[in-house]
Amino acid sequence: MRFSPLLDELIKSLQVLPGVGPKSAQRMAFALLERQRAGGRKLAHVLSRSLDHIGHCRQCRTFTEEALCPLCANPKRAANGQLCIVESPADVVAIEQTGQYRGRYFVLMGHLSPLDGIGPEDLGLDRLADWLAAEVFEELILATNPTVEGEATAYFIADIARRQGVRVSRIAHGVPIGGELELVDGNTLSHSLMGRKAFAD
Amino acid sequence: MRFSPLLDELIKSLQVLPGVGPKSAQRMAFALLERQRAGGRKLAHVLSRSLDHIGHCRQCRTFTEEALCPLCANPKRAANGQLCIVESPADVVAIEQTGQYRGRYFVLMGHLSPLDGIGPEDLGLDRLADWLAAEVFEELILATNPTVEGEATAYFIADIARRQGVRVSRIAHGVPIGGELELVDGNTLSHSLMGRKAFAD
Ligand SMILES: [Zn+2]
Ligand SMILES: [Zn+2]
Numbered sequence: 415m416r417f418s419p420l421l422d423e424l425i426k427s428l429q430v431l432p433g434v435g436p437k438s439a440q441r442m443a444f445a446l447l448e449r450q451r452a453g454g455r456k457l458a459h460v461l462s463r464s465l466d467h468i469g470h471c472r473q474c475r476t477f478t479e480e481a482l483c484p485l486c487a488n489p490k491r492a493a494n495g496q497l498c499i500v501e502s503p504a505d506v507v508a509i510e511q512t513g514q515y516r517g518r519y520f521v522l523m524g525h526l527s528p529l530d531g532i533g534p535e536d537l538g539l540d541r542l543a544d545w546l547a548a549e550v551f552e553e554l555i556l557a558t559n560p561t562v563e564g565e566a567t568a569y570f571i572a573d574i575a576r577r578q579g580v581r582v583s584r585i586a587h588g589v590p591i592g593g594e595l596e597l598v599d600g601n602t603l604s605h606s607l608m609g610r611k612a613f614a615d
Numbered sequence: 616m617r618f619s620p621l622l623d624e625l626i627k628s629l630q631v632l633p634g635v636g637p638k639s640a641q642r643m644a645f646a647l648l649e650r651q652r653a654g655g656r657k658l659a660h661v662l663s664r665s666l667d668h669i670g671h672c673r674q675c676r677t678f679t680e681e682a683l684c685p686l687c688a689n690p691k692r693a694a695n696g697q698l699c700i701v702e703s704p705a706d707v708v709a710i711e712q713t714g715q716y717r718g719r720y721f722v723l724m725g726h727l728s729p730l731d732g733i734g735p736e737d738l739g740l741d742r743l744a745d746w747l748a749a750e751v752f753e754e755l756i757l758a759t760n761p762t763v764e765g766e767a768t769a770y771f772i773a774d775i776a777r778r779q780g781v782r783v784s785r786i787a788h789g790v791p792i793g794g795e796l797e798l799v800d801g802n803t804l805s806h807s808l809m810g811r812k813a814f815a816d
Contacts, residue, residue: 416685417685420665420668421680444703447678461659464621464624464648477645478619
């Protein structure tokens with residue numbers, strides 16, 4: 415149905431959000447108008463400020479409104495000697511949540527994709543090479559996605575790192591913990607077989 | 616994990632949207648910053664304008680930025696002689712989508728709820744009484760929700776309408792089309808039995 419023009423426009427604009435179709439956009443518009451006017455105003459204001467001010471960390475390229483993101487600005491992280499390469503800021507969150515990693519990150523904001531015209535410069539790999547030349551790292555951990563593009567990107571970066579004499583590792587791929595063998599796809603299962611390790615007693 | 620302050624604030628602000636928790640708020644923030652900056656700016660602008668300008672239709676109380684909503688402003692609707700009472704603008708959408716109704720609406724924006732201090736004035740029932748006195752309606756259709764509060768509200772409004780000599784009906788409640796008897800709750804099933812009709816050959 416047609417609402418009044420501004421309400422129609424609000425429902426359409428909300429659909430820019432990922433996973434939000436016409437039906438949930440309508441539900442969101444009504445909820446904001448009915449019970450969240452203050453929260454909605456705050457959202458409009460913060461969203462506008464965020465889009466104006468949030469850019470990329472000049473060291474690791476993740477999102478931040480400051481010159482250096484909180485992780486890069488943390489001296490303990492800098493002292494750690496490890497650098498983890500990921501495709502997106504969401505991957506940083508996922509790895510941080512494991513609590514297993516205390517080093518810094520480099521966020522590609524994508525992966526190599528020649529067909530889409532995305533080359534090494536678009537991923538900041540020239541800047542990564544400079545960083546690896548300027549600072550001594552003990553290990554570079556490749557945590558790009560286990561997709562064709564992610565693997566190709568990992569190979570490309572491993573090459574840059576080795577030329578700087580940095581030890582390179584790749585995160586393990588295999589059967590997810592708690593997963594059932596018969597439900598895992600064949601490709602993952604062959605990775606899992608090839609990556610097998612001696613069984614500890 | 617902690618992001619930079621503005622990004623943290625954006626992720627928190629997005630959670631004002633219904634059904635959006637910390638995880639999807641984060642996904643939305645990243646998506647807007649990564650690939651939807653123009654759409655995000657538009658959203659911020661339209662949301663702010665909407666909250667400033669969208670109020671209630673002075674006749675039916677649904678949301679609109681104009682004095683009269685498109686349905687109330689439509690002369691065909693006014694000529695129809697039916698008035699349907701619903702609890703929310705979303706209910707108007709649901710009924711419009713059936714294509715079965717061509718009259719006007721009165722949107723309560725809630726239901727009677729003495730414990731929450733929501734009385735007849737809060738639902739605009741004084742204005743509804745004035746409207747029923749000022750204009751001749753053939754039928755008032757009660758489409759409040761089949762809940763305790765919705766039923767109580769329907770009774771209250773039926774009383775107002777009968778005092779103005781308006782014929783009152785209630786939408787039918789029963790087993791949903793395509794539903795299975797054994798899966799329907801007992802209350803719905805007894806409504807369905809009590810509301811049975813002669814079977815047409
Ligand atoms: Zn950084
Ligand atoms: Zn109206």
